[in-house]
Amino acid sequence: MKLxxxxxxxxxxxxxxFLTLASVGSLLIFLFVKGVPSLSLQLxxxxxxxxxxxxxxxxxxxxxxxxxxxxxxxxVLSVSWAIPVGIAAGIYLAEFSGQxxxxxxxxxxxxxxxxxxxxxxxxxxxxxxxxxQHFSDRIYPCLLTSSVALAVLVLPxxxxxxxxxxxxxxxxxxxxxxxxxxxxxQNLYHVLLPSSLSGILSGVIxxxxxAAEDTAVIMLTGVVATAGIPGSLLAKYEALPFYIYYISxxxxxxxxxxxxxxxxxxxxTICASLFVxxxxxxxxxxxxxxxx
Amino acid sequence: MIAKHNKERxxxxxxxxxxxxxxxxxxxxxxxxxxxxxPILSSGLIGEFLTRGWDPDRxxxxxLPMIVGTVYIAGLAVIWVTxxxxxxxxxxxxxxxxxxxxxxxxxxxxxxxxxxxVYGFAALFFLVPAMRRIFNYGTGLSVLxxxxxxxxLVLPTVTLIAQDGLATVPSNQVLAAFSLGASRMExxxxxxxxxxxxxxxxxxxxxxxxxVGDTLIALMLAGNAVALPDSLLDSxxxxxxxxxxxxxxxxxxxxxxAIFVCGLVLxxxxxxxxxxxxxxxxLKK
Numbered sequence: 001m002k003l004x005x006x007x008x009x010x011x012x013x014x015x016x017x018f019l020t021l022a023s024v025g026s027l028l029i030f031l032f033v034k035g036v037p038s039l040s041l042q043l044x045x046x047x048x049x050x051x052x053x054x055x056x057x058x059x060x061x062x063x064x065x066x067x068x069x070x071x072x073x074x075x076v077l078s079v080s081w082a083i084p085v086g087i088a089a090g091i092y093l094a095e096f097s098g099q100x101x102x103x104x105x106x107x108x109x110x111x112x113x114x115x116x117x118x119x120x121x122x123x124x125x126x127x128x129x130x131x132x133q134h135f136s137d138r139i140y141p142c143l144l145t146s147s148v149a150l151a152v153l154v155l156p157x158x159x160x161x162x163x164x165x166x167x168x169x170x171x172x173x174x175x176x177x178x179x180x181x182x183x184x185x186q187n188l189y190h191v192l193l194p195s196s197l198s199g200i201l202s203g204v205i206x207x208x209x210x211a212a213e214d215t216a217v218i219m220l221t222g223v224v225a226t227a228g229i230p231g232s233l234l235a236k237y238e239a240l241p242f243y244i245y246y247i248s249x250x251x252x253x254x255x256x257x258x259x260x261x262x263x264x265x266x267x268x269t270i271c272a273s274l275f276v277x278x279x280x281x282x283x284x285x286x287x288x289x290x291x292x
Numbered sequence: 293m294i295a296k297h298n299k300e301r302x303x304x305x306x307x308x309x310x311x312x313x314x315x316x317x318x319x320x321x322x323x324x325x326x327x328x329x330x331p332i333l334s335s336g337l338i339g340e341f342l343t344r345g346w347d348p349d350r351x352x353x354x355x356l357p358m359i360v361g362t363v364y365i366a367g368l369a370v371i372w373v374t375x376x377x378x379x380x381x382x383x384x385x386x387x388x389x390x391x392x393x394x395x396x397x398x399x400x401x402x403x404x405x406x407x408x409x410v411y412g413f414a415a416l417f418f419l420v421p422a423m424r425r426i427f428n429y430g431t432g433l434s435v436l437x438x439x440x441x442x443x444x445l446v447l448p449t450v451t452l453i454a455q456d457g458l459a460t461v462p463s464n465q466v467l468a469a470f471s472l473g474a475s476r477m478e479x480x481x482x483x484x485x486x487x488x489x490x491x492x493x494x495x496x497x498x499x500x501x502x503x504v505g506d507t508l509i510a511l512m513l514a515g516n517a518v519a520l521p522d523s524l525l526d527s528x529x530x531x532x533x534x535x536x537x538x539x540x541x542x543x544x545x546x547x548x549x550a551i552f553v554c555g556l557v558l559x560x561x562x563x564x565x566x567x568x569x570x571x572x573x574x575l576k577k
Contacts, residue, residue: 006477013383016376017396023444024399024406030418031410088310096304097311105315107566112318114498114562116505118532119555123321126328155314185300213407216507219536241409248413248512257417264413268406275405 035265038258044068059228064263066228070237071267073230074143074218075211078150083204086155090162090200095188113156121220124149128221141222144233149221153214154207161203165196202281209274213267215241225250240267325559328552341553346518346534348547355554357518361435361528364521365510366503368439369446373503374496376443377450381495384451385458386480397455403448412512415441420513429525433515436524442509450499457491458484493572501565505558507532531558 045053046063053060060066093102128145139145169192177187193200223242230237240263247260326333332341344354380400384393419441424432461484469479485492507530510516515527516537529537531554538551 006475010387010477012375013379013387016379017383017388017392019376020380020396020447021399024403027406027411027414027418031414034417085310085314088307089314092304092307092311096307105311107570108315108318110566111563112321114501114505114566115318115321116507116532116558116562118505118507118535119321119325119558122535122551122555123324126324152317155317159314183300185303209405213409215407215409216532216536241407244409244413245508245512248416260413264410268410271405271407272402275402279401 077147081151086158094166165199369442372443381454
């Protein structure tokens with residue numbers, strides 16, 4: 001005997017599944033149908049010769065190359081700031097801190113993770129203005145300020161995954177090293193870190209993806225629509241997500257719009273690959289821990 | 293032995309320094325927002341500031357339209373996403389055939405990897421024209437359009453956390469209900485749901501935070517008008533979009549200082565969400 005209300009509810013559950021697949025599916029198909037025809041070497045390098053452009057001998061004016069280089073630069077820089085600080089903080093929280101300290105800091109990282117990215121962008125902008133007024137006229141919102149602000153954005157992810165991966169190392173392994181006379185630091189270096197490495201790495205890759213897709217932080221801290229390849233840390237730069245946003249509001253003809261679709265497809269591919277890589281690594285960790 | 297001891301202490305010192313730096317950033321952001329909001333907070337006009345419209349040319353600086361825009365767009369997105377997200381979590385956890393459940397779980401996880409700006413871009417050329425045609429009103433850039441896309445953006449957050457919440461209900465309770473002859477739906481309604489309410493609350497609260505904090509969807513799809521929206525088909529501007537749209541030509545101007553108050557409002561909201569979640573967690577014990 002099934003109640004009617006139960007049947008309706010079950011139908012609703014099926015509907016949510018269908019809705020999800022349909023909306024994500026139609027979104028992806030729409031992007032592919034519109035984006036794939038625009039994919040070409042010309043999309044990336046414009047009128048320039050690809051090899052000369054790659055060697056930075058020739059400037060690309062009407063292609064995505066500067067935006068791809070800019071995104072790569074700002075993402076790699078931001079993660080390089082965030083990795084040492086984030087992993088070190090995660091290690092300390094997992095291995096050395098008392099319960100109270102852990103509670104306070106985890107609360108602080110939860111708040112940072114919940115802080116809207118535009119607020120972090122505003123923070124970066126203000127720091128840039130402050131430095132400009134008090135230290136050097138040469139400092140404007142630039143590649144450096146963007147990368148630091150993005151580092152703040154991804155820091156909580158790296159701290160969290162580091163802490164969780166080390167916590168997940170089985171007690172038996174932890175105790176084995178210590179009982180053989182290893183110091184806490186030796187145990188960390190020779191036992192805990194190697195066995196939690198893939199978990200930490202998956203956190204880092206997720207952070208890369210998060211930094212690559214973010215638009216709100218960089219639009220306040222130094223990205224512009226046309227800048228070419230950034231020549232220094234203090235230069236303005238271009239980035240794929242900002243380019244997509246910019247084209248969506250400023251496109252003047254069909255060709256520019258198609259470049260926008262191409263850029264959206266490229267960014268989607270980059271972020272999706274990073275996402276899949278992070279998950280494969282995470283699963284690897286889970287499997288290895290299960291075996292032990 | 294002493295050398296080893298020193299090395300140990302140096303390493304620990306470096307790690308704790310990193311923790312101190314990383315851990316103080318959120319407090320630092322709070323105080324900096326507060327500091328830059330002070331000119332407005334201390335002018336005694338904060339009441340007016342929060343309850344008036346935005347018209348810098350006439351010297352009227354109020355963020356009420358942005359607060360209302362945020363409440364409308366994020367609130368509506370949460371109204372869409374709460375039943376769908378929790379329903380989907382229940383479907384994956386209990387009702388879907390195994391392979392379908394796995395595909396759905398994977399899809400939802402994959403959605404977290406789709407860039408927000410890509411959602412916005414696709415919606416601009418897919419959903420917006422459709423909305424314009426369906427309602428035959430305005431440009432299609434509206435509270436409704438933005439809220440639908442925002443719901444899709446927030447769906448993975450709600451679904452994944454809700455499913456984790458449903459999964460915390462001990463399997464022996466679930467099996468006991470089955471063995472007493474309860475159907476799947478009865479077990480879900482009377483055993484799993486009551487046992488998982490904290491997880492479901494976390495899912496919705498984090499979903500609210502994500503919806504309020506997002507910038508790009510509203511910026512690209514809501515039209516950014518500074519007037520109070522009359523209907524769901526009107527254009528509106530969120531607090532986040534307002535910060536993004538600031539033309540920082542004059543860093544000393546009052547309209548630039550006003551965006552720090554927007555930032556402060558957003559930060560305090562995000563912080564109180566986290567505090568609320570901590571309180572819910574405490575109830576568990």
